[in-house]
Amino acid sequence: METGAGTPAVRVQDLWKAFGPSVAVAGIDLTLPAGKFIGLVGPNGAGKTTTLSMVTGLLRPDRGTVEVVGRDVWRDPVEVKSRIGVLPEGLRLFERLSGRELLAYTGRLRGLPGDEVDKRAAQLLDVLDLAGAQHKLVVDYSTGMRKKIGLAAALLHNPEVLFLDEPFEGVDPVSAQTIRGVLERYTRSGATVVFSSHVMELVESLCDWVAVIAAGRIRAQGTLADVRGDAPSLQQAFLELVGANGRDMASDLDWLGGAR
């Protein structure tokens, strides 16, 4: 089933989520275009993970609707989940499988034929520089290797939209470059990547489309150029949008580094 031309990759309307008395997501509206490299940026605790969890069918919203590739995530979860890949925060993997076995298992769960899984797994392991560690148990993988095997598992079924929560966190520059190359190639093929981050330089260098979230609300969304506006950098625009510009909290710590 093809998605109609112009159908956004993600459409979120009036999305809310509270944990007890604390409101994590406070009425988010988002339209993310297909075929773009999209960054969801915001400070710690802004609601990025909560939003992505609701968008990918992992956490039920209190209110609001989410459509991915034109289908309602909460009415049609199986269809949506077959078309997306997710690399969640705090990714849990089957620790006692080897990297290779994990991909084989994921591929079969996705309903791919065995020989196709083998072919794709071998290619992904190679491209992500994990071929040498493919027979090692996942429990013995480093943080960066875990992100890479998680990414391989999320890409195996060739999803239309890939959601990544902080994919570069704890990843060394060489692995980050590798991941970046894979994602750039993937978006060039017309697929959509949505990733969350609080590293502005990274978002600025990778994304063509950005949504800024703070305190559970969207503060800006649009092309990188639109969101950056006249500011010299996305970092500067971000500080202005979240209202942190000019605050010198550190000056309150006047005892720090003073006479002992």
Ligand SMILES: Nc1ncnc2c1ncn2[C@@H]1O[C@H](COP(=O)(O)OP(=O)(O)OP(=O)(O)O)[C@@H](O)[C@H]1O
């Ligand atoms: N399961 C939960 N129970 C209670 N509160 C939660 C839960 N998950 C998130 N929160 C709260 O919701 C708010 C948003 O959290 P969320 O993890 O979505 O932010 P984030 O933007 O992903 O932050 P970070 O960049 O630090 O990962 C925070 O105040 C957090 O404490």
